[in-house]
Amino acid sequence: MKYIATLGLAAALSIFAVSGLAAQEADPENTLVITTQEGEIDIALRPDLAPNHVARIKELAREGFYDGVVFHRVIEGFMAQTGDPTGTGMGGSEKPDLDAEFSDEETFDRGTVGMARSQDPNSANSQFFIMLADGDFLDGQYTIVGDVVEGMDVVDKIKKGDPQQNGAVSDPDAMVSVKVAADQE
Template sequence: MSDPENTLIMTLESGDVIINLRPDLAPGHVDHIKALAREGFYDGVVFHRVIPGFMAQGGDPTGTGMGGSDKPNLKAEFSKEPHVRGVCSMARSSNPNSANSQFFICFDDARFLDSQYTVWGSVESGMEHIDALPKGEPPRAPGKIVSMKVAADA
């Protein structure tokens, strides 16, 4: 890991997923996610929407896809960065400036999302743990984030 301050360690039940943060693409989103991780916001939160060949979505404390944090929503930081396997991007409603705490990790190419969702990171290692998450919308027994920490604090 090159920069511990811009690396997340997301521990799932099956093992660690190391995510390189991209403040060069989305500085506001990266700061927001690090703040939430440092508060323990993501600890125990499930992946409530896991679609094979597409993506795994989590980050909603209610587990329904309708919740978020008590922090204000984020202004979109769209980029040309492609949505490909391992890319971490923010979920949002139809309002481009509605991202809050929910995010998704792409299983495969999802280039139709390019320039419409904010890419904030990519999986460096542990993608096999994302691949192994229970599938469904929602999964019958959803996989959960045991903990999410900034590597500099771990």
């Protein structure tokens, strides 16, 4: 009887965990909607992991900062990077850089969204990347801000860069608009 009760409790906890994840993914205040020419990418933001970075991305999205910004560095089998208004990988917003919010709890898997930075761990500003494949070698070294919950097929269509030029993209695809889902309701 004790075994059956334990199974029942485990099943209830599993259902609660799954419904909690679904609620997090469906939270419009923490869902970023990127519209491209190929379709829409929905990202469940993770303020539980990186509250300052998530707040920055939402602030910039609400200001229209990301609208029209290109995917300037896209490496096949690795990641697609954006968020630089100059399109060179050297730019950012006029806001101060952020201190790292690295996580030992989560890993960089396909669809994970992380903040780009220079060699200084406390230099993330506006640029972010979407993982095209698993990249656990980034774990604990870059800030995770979310996960793609819908539209990975759109991410996969982003124009890839030249491998000889570290993924630099000539005639890159752009984010037409970037919005917080709560602002679209």
